[in-house]
Amino acid sequence: MEEYLTTExxxxxxxxxxxxxxxxxxxxxxxxxxxxxxxxxxxADLEKFIKEGHERRKIK
Structure with missing residues (x-):
């Protein structure tokens, strides 16, 4: 069974x-x-998201 995480x-x-x-x-x-x-x-989707670097965003 897959593990799910909440937005929190x-x-x-x-x-x-x-x-x-x-x-x-x-x-x-x-x-x-x-x-x-x-x-x-x-x-698994969150881990892929992190690995692809989407959570990093520079503020200009």
Missing amino acids: EIATSLKVNIVTVRRWIKSGKLPASFLAKEYRVKK
Whole structure:
């Protein structure tokens, strides 16, 4: 069985705001499913997202 993470868990682990995580999901950068009234992300998808460097963004 695959492990799913909530947007709160992702925000905490990546040290970003939960709004940022939702923005990644809505833009399609981070695949997610809407389960139990909230977004859930497969742990494998999050690991791929991190490996590809999407969570790093410089502010100019």
